[in-house]
Amino acid sequence: MLVAAAVCPAPPLLVPEVAAGAAAELGDARTACSDALAVLAASRPDLLVVVGAAEEGESGPYPQGADGSFRRFGVGVDVRLGDRDKNRDGDGDGDGGAGARPLPPSLAVGAWLLDHARWGAAPLEALAVPEALDTDRCLRTGRELAARAARVALLVMGDGSACRTVKAPGYLDERAAPFDAAAALALADADTAALAALDAGLARELQAAGRAPWQVLAGAAEGAGLGGRLLYEDAPYGVGYFVAAWS
Numbered sequence: 387m388l389v390a391a392a393v394c395p396a397p398p399l400l401v402p403e404v405a406a407g408a409a410a411e412l413g414d415a416r417t418a419c420s421d422a423l424a425v426l427a428a429s430r431p432d433l434l435v436v437v438g439a440a441e442e443g444e445s446g447p448y449p450q451g452a453d454g455s456f457r458r459f460g461v462g463v464d465v466r467l468g469d470r471d472k473n474r475d476g477d478g479d480g481d482g483g484a485g486a487r488p489l490p491p492s493l494a495v496g497a498w499l500l501d502h503a504r505w506g507a508a509p510l511e512a513l514a515v516p517e518a519l520d521t522d523r524c525l526r527t528g529r530e531l532a533a534r535a536a537r538v539a540l541l542v543m544g545d546g547s548a549c550r551t552v553k554a555p556g557y558l559d560e561r562a563a564p565f566d567a568a569a570a571l572a573l574a575d576a577d578t579a580a581l582a583a584l585d586a587g588l589a590r591e592l593q594a595a596g597r598a599p600w601q602v603l604a605g606a607a608e609g610a611g612l613g614g615r616l617l618y619e620d621a622p623y624g625v626g627y628f629v630a631a632w633s
Contacts, residue, residue, distance in 0.1 A: 388532040389532045389539060390429035392422035393573055394499060395627035396438055396492040396543040396595070398565035403461045410621055418618035418629035419499050423541070425631040427507040428587020431539035434507070435531050436467070437602050438492025438502070439595045440514035446487075448512040454489030454497050465489070465497040468510045490514050492543040492595070500541070508539070519598045521586055528605025542603045544569075544596020547589075554624025556593040565592055566626035569600065573630040576614030578604040594626070607632065 394400075400416060402409035426434060440557035450468040457463070468488060472516035489497060493512045500510070515527065532538050546566040549559035556562075565588060581604035618629035 388610045390426050391540040391632040392426050393542045393630040394419045396495045397546050398459050403463045404459050415513040422631040423503040425633050431508045432535040432537045432594045434510040434539045436496040436512040438499045439517045439598050440490035443445045443515050444490040445514045445516045454494030467497045496543045515598045524601035524606030528602040532606040542599045548593035548625045550621040551624035562592050570619050574616035576612045576632045578607050593597045
């Protein structure tokens with residue numbers, strides 16, 4: 387059963403070394419992410435699953451101990467999804483290791499946030515879902531995740547529209563602000579029906595990579611009775627970034 391969730395944006399710019407001289411611009415977002423992760427820890431989960439969007443070839447499960455890197459962004463920063471020397475039974479075998487698939491960027495940012503927060507509250511794993519995954523499959527995936535343990539927490543990594551301004555990666559689209567406003571309201575209210583109602587086709591046109599992970603969250607939270615708080619909302623680079631905590 388889902389007992390808590392944190393929703394965080396997934397830009398590599400959250401990592402100060404990647405942002406370099408612009409690191410301070412996302413300082414409030416980092417602080418909000420830390421606050422959301424504290425809500426996860428306080429929920430005393432048996433299992434934490436990090437969920438993020440990825441390209442089709444990078445989708446699928448990633449075990450505790452999986453490695454990631456921000457070297458593709460020009461900095462020598464490596465991350466690890468939890469402690470590879472401990473698997474979920476704590477017997478020291480670990481699931482990660484040489485030859486394992488590297489974490490896609492969204493999950494690498496999640497791993498960085500967890501490391502920054504010194505996560506140790508529960509075993510963890512990750513799931514990358516294709517950005518184009520249809521809503522029904524997202525909801526079904528979320529339900530399956532929620533059934534994995536008696537107390538499940540999710541760290542959901544995803545951005546809103548990348549079409550908020552003329553300087554945004556997707557240029558300006560007048561539909562972007564209303565789409566993001568609807569997503570922000572749903573995240574603030576822990577409104578699973580509103581998240582499930584987000585249009586997958588429109589999200590694709592608006593380059594909203596968070597749509598699929600958010601809908602996985604909607605499926606996981608069905609019937610859980612969680613309340614929500616929106617801790618951060620901004621579009622500093624023409625991309626909608628949100629931080630929310632559900633508990």
